[in-house]
Amino acid sequence: QSALTQPASVSGSPGQSITISCTGTSTDIVAYNYVSWYQQHPGKAPKLMIYDVSNRPSGVSNRFSGSKSGNTASLTISGLQAEDEADYYCTSYRSNSDLVFGTGTKVTVL
Amino acid sequence: QVQLQESGPGLVKPSQTLSLTCTVSGASVSSNNYYWTWIRQAAGKGLEWIGRIYTSGITNYNPSLKSRLIISLDTSKNEFSLNLNSVTAADTAVYHCVRESLHYYMDVWGKGTTVTVSS
Numbered sequence: 729q730s731a732l733t734q735p736a737s738v739s740g741s742p743g744q745s746i747t748i749s750c751t752g753t754s755t756d757i758v759a760y761n762y763v764s765w766y767q768q769h770p771g772k773a774p775k776l777m778i779y780d781v782s783n784r785p786s787g788v789s790n791r792f793s794g795s796k797s798g799n800t801a802s803l804t805i806s807g808l809q810a811e812d813e814a815d816y817y818c819t820s821y822r823s824n825s826d827l828v829f830g831t832g833t834k835v836t837v838l
Numbered sequence: 839q840v841q842l843q844e845s846g847p848g849l850v851k852p853s854q855t856l857s858l859t860c861t862v863s864g865a866s867v868s869s870n871n872y873y874w875t876w877i878r879q880a881a882g883k884g885l886e887w888i889g890r891i892y893t894s895g896i897t898n899y900n901p902s903l904k905s906r907l908i909i910s911l912d913t914s915k916n917e918f919s920l921n922l923n924s925v926t927a928a929d930t931a932v933y934h935c936v937r938e939s940l941h942y943y944m945d946v947w948g949k950g951t952t953v954t955v956s957s
Contacts, residue, residue, distance in 0.1 A: 731884065742916075762941055764943035766942040768885075773894070773947040773948065774885065774934075774944070775947075775952055776943060776944060776945050778954065779941060779943035780943070785945065807881040807955065817884065817885050819944075824901075826887070826900065827875075827887040827890075827938075827942055829884055829886065829887060830884070831882040831884055831886045
C-alpha cells in the first residue's frame with residue numbers, strides 16, 4: 729500500500745507562511761474529498777488539524793488552512809509560530825475502503 | 839469528553855499474537871456515526887493505518903496486514919480489540935486506538951501503547 733508523498737522537511741521563520749504538499753493518485757486524493765491533516769509533537773498522539781480537505785475542527789487556529797488541486801492536497805500555516813514546530817501528516821481515503829497516510833513532513837521554525 | 843485507552847502486553851515474542859484492547863469512555867462503540875480504528879507508528883517512522891471496525895461488525899483492513907489481522911468489537915464492555923498474529927520485529931511500534939468519522943478522519947486518539955516484538 730503506497731503512501732502519499734510529502735516533502736521530508738519544510739522550514740520558515742516566525743510570522744512567515746509555509747505550505748506542505750501531499751501528492752496522491754487517481755484512486756485517493758483525486759477521487760475523494762476525504763483528505764485530513766494531523767500535527768504530531770514528539771512523544772504525543774497526532775492531533776486533527778484539517779478534515780474534508782479544508783475544514784478546521786473547533787479549537788484549531790485559523791492560521792491553518794487546507795486545499796486540494798488535482799492529485800495534490802496542501803496544508804498552509806500562516807503566521808508561523810514556534811509552537812507549530814512538529815511533524816505533519818496528510819491522509820486520504822482510497823478506493824477499496826483503505827486509508828492511506830502521507831510520508832510525513834517535519835516543520836522547523838527557524 | 840471522549841477518551842480512548844489502549845491496554846495490552848508491551849512485549850510479544852516473535853511468531854506469537856499481539857493482542858490489544860481499546861476501552862472507550864464518553865462515547866459508545868455502538869454509535870452509527872463512527873468507525874473504531876487502529877493506527878501504528880514504528881520508532882522514527884510515519885503513521886500506518888491498520889484497520890477499522892463499524893458497529894455492524896464490518897471490518898476494513900490494511901491489505902499488507904489483512905492475512906494476519908482481526909479487529910473485533912465488544913459492545914457490552916464498550917471496547918474494541920486488535921489481534922495480529924505471526925508477529926515479527928517489523929510489528930514493533932506504538933499502537934493507537936482512534937475514533938474515525940464516517941468521512942475518514944480521526945478526531946479522537948488514544949495516547950498509544952508501545953509494543954515490542956522480541957524474544
